[in-house]
Amino acid sequence: xxxxxxxxxxxxxxxxxxxxxxxxxxxxxxxxxxxxxxxxxxxxxxxxxxxxxxxxxxxxxxxxxxxxxxxxxxxxxxxxxxxxxxxxxxxxxxxxxxxxxxxxxxxxxxxxxxxxxxxxxxxxxxxxxxxxxxxxxxxxxxxxxxxxxxxxxxxxxxxxxxxxxxxxxxxxxxxxxxxxxxxxxxxxxxxxxxxxxxxxxxxxxxxxxxxxxxxxxxxxxxxxxxxxxxxxxxxxxxxxxxxxxxxxxxxxxxxxxxxxxxxxxxxxxxxxxxxxxxxxxxxxxxxxxxxxxxxxxxxxxxxxxxxxxxxxxxxxxxxxxxxxxxxxxxxxxxxxx
Numbered sequence: 001x002x003x004x005x006x007x008x009x010x011x012x013x014x015x016x017x018x019x020x021x022x023x024x025x026x027x028x029x030x031x032x033x034x035x036x037x038x039x040x041x042x043x044x045x046x047x048x049x050x051x052x053x054x055x056x057x058x059x060x061x062x063x064x065x066x067x068x069x070x071x072x073x074x075x076x077x078x079x080x081x082x083x084x085x086x087x088x089x090x091x092x093x094x095x096x097x098x099x100x101x102x103x104x105x106x107x108x109x110x111x112x113x114x115x116x117x118x119x120x121x122x123x124x125x126x127x128x129x130x131x132x133x134x135x136x137x138x139x140x141x142x143x144x145x146x147x148x149x150x151x152x153x154x155x156x157x158x159x160x161x162x163x164x165x166x167x168x169x170x171x172x173x174x175x176x177x178x179x180x181x182x183x184x185x186x187x188x189x190x191x192x193x194x195x196x197x198x199x200x201x202x203x204x205x206x207x208x209x210x211x212x213x214x215x216x217x218x219x220x221x222x223x224x225x226x227x228x229x230x231x232x233x234x235x236x237x238x239x240x241x242x243x244x245x246x247x248x249x250x251x252x253x254x255x256x257x258x259x260x261x262x263x264x265x266x267x268x269x270x271x272x273x274x275x276x277x278x279x280x281x282x283x284x285x286x287x288x289x290x291x292x293x294x295x296x297x298x299x300x301x302x303x304x305x306x307x308x309x310x311x312x313x314x315x316x317x318x319x320x321x322x323x324x325x326x327x328x329x330x331x332x333x334x335x336x337x
Contacts, residue, residue, distance in 0.1 A: 003172040004106050004146040005206055008060065009234055014268050014293055017238060017276025018054035018062035019286050021110070023253070025050060025065075027282075035077045037069045040089035047090070051097040055105055057283040058290030059276070062098075062105070063149055066090040066140060067112035070132045072124075076115075083132070084139040091143025108149040108174070109140030111162060118157035119187075126161055133165035141171050148173040151211050151238075154185040156197050167203040174274075176211040176236050179222045183320025190320040191225025198233065209236025212278045214315040215243050216255065216263040220270050220307050221319050227271040227301075237272035239263060241280035243312075253280025257288035262310045264289035269299040270307075 008015060025036050028046045039047055047065050054062040069087040071080045079086075087109070094107040114132055116124035137148050148171050150162040159175060166173040177185050177194055184190050189197070191210075198208045210222045219239035226235050242255025255263075260277060267275045275293070277285055308314065 003206070004104070005061070005108075005172065005174070008104065008106065009206070009273065012060075013273065013298075015060045015274045016058055016264075016286065016290055016293065017108075017236075017274060018059045019057075019241070019277040019281025019283070020279050021050065021063065021065060021067060023280050024053065024282065026250075035068060035074065035079070036065055037067075037074070037086040037090065038077070038079075040065055040086055040093060044089075044093055047093050048097055051094050053283040054286060055097060055101050057286035059286055060105060061108050061274070061276075062094065063108045063110040063151070064090040064094045064140065064143075064145060065110070066136065067110045067151070068115075069139070070112070070114055070136050072114040072116050072132060073112070083135045084142075087136045087139030088143035091140045091145040095144030106146045107144060108147050109137070109143075109145035111136055111140070111148055111150040113153055113155075113158055118155055118161070122157075126157065129158060129161035130165045130168070133162045134168055137165055137169055137171055141169065147171075147206065150175045151178075153177045154189070155187040156189055156193075159197060160201065163201050163203060163205070173205050174207045174236060175205045176209045176238060178212040179210050179218065179320065180213040181320075182316040183218070183222065183225075183318050191222045192229055192321050195226055195229040195231050199231070204233070207234035207236050207274050209238070209272065209274070211236070211238035212240060215240060215312065216259070217307050217311045217314050218316075220263070220266055220302070220311070221304060221314060223267060223270045223272050224301075224304075225319055225321060234273040235271055236274040236276075237267040237270070238276045238278045239267070240278045241282070241285050244280065255280060255285070257285050259311065260285040261288040261292035265292050265296050265299065266302050266307060266310060268293065269302055271301065
């Protein structure tokens with residue numbers, strides 16, 4: 001039987017995903033340094049409000065509150081043995097909200113990076129990473145997720161480990177990486193090399209793409225990089241709502257709903273079929289994005305100049321594919337905001 005996301009892609013030209021997890025939960029009272037995944041148990045009504053905020057704003061797909069629900073990250077909160085449990089709770093709450101939506105809404109089980117380093121420079125073995133991802137994935141699927149969604153990945157080794165784990169349990173999946181270092185991920189992956197990585201996997205994802213990063217302009221440049229490789233696989237664009245700024249003791253993203261509406265339409269014109277927001281993206285941004293995608297005609301594929309005119313300049317001159325960017329760099333332990 002075909003999975004829910006593949007079915008939706010067969011009948012839709014574009015799909016709107018959700019926005020930020022961290023930003024919205026911080027607005028509900030989550031404190032910096034706390035594990036959002038504990039709220040699946042302690043504050044279920046707030047997690048339902050997070051999910052329903054996206055659904056009511058028009059999202060066709062939302063991610064579960066399980067970004068850090070793996071043994072490595074939860075160990076930092078003395079809960080390394082609760083990855084399956086907290087992932088399952090995240091998906092169960094999402095399943096309940098989606099089933100009450102009155103329309104088709106896909107529950108995507110969010111799987112974030114382990115926070116550890118793999119490969120020759122790291123200490124995390126491939127087999128251990130696969131075990132971690134599989135534990136989280138089982139919890140999400142047992143809780144009712146329609147599809148797994150690994151996001152904000154920087155290292156190709158970690159992307160491969162997640163893919164293997166998902167394949168082990170026979171679950172459909174999508175995957176995005178974060179291109180935030182002169183057009184590359186922190187571990188040196190370019191848009192071109194990600195396409196090669198995806199297509200060479202034994203069990204490639206339903207869709208792939210980019211999330212988070214520096215800003216919407218940079219992310220769309222990366223999307224154009226995917227398209228330039230001739231891939232026919234659906235592309236995901238999940239950009240931040242502008243650039244973060246420190247205002248009155250809090251991180252604030254300066255992207256307006258109007259800017260995110262322009263971004264959504266440019267993402268579609270650039271070749272993305274699954275479009276949403278990442279850090280800083282609130283329900284009001286999603287409503288504007290939905291309205292724009294529904295009412296504006298599909299434009300021609302934008303030039304880089306047109307992207308910067310609409311959304312602002314790039315953070316670097318290079319898109320990472322001209323060998324002028326970094327090749328390998330140490331990853332930071334950051335989470336999706």
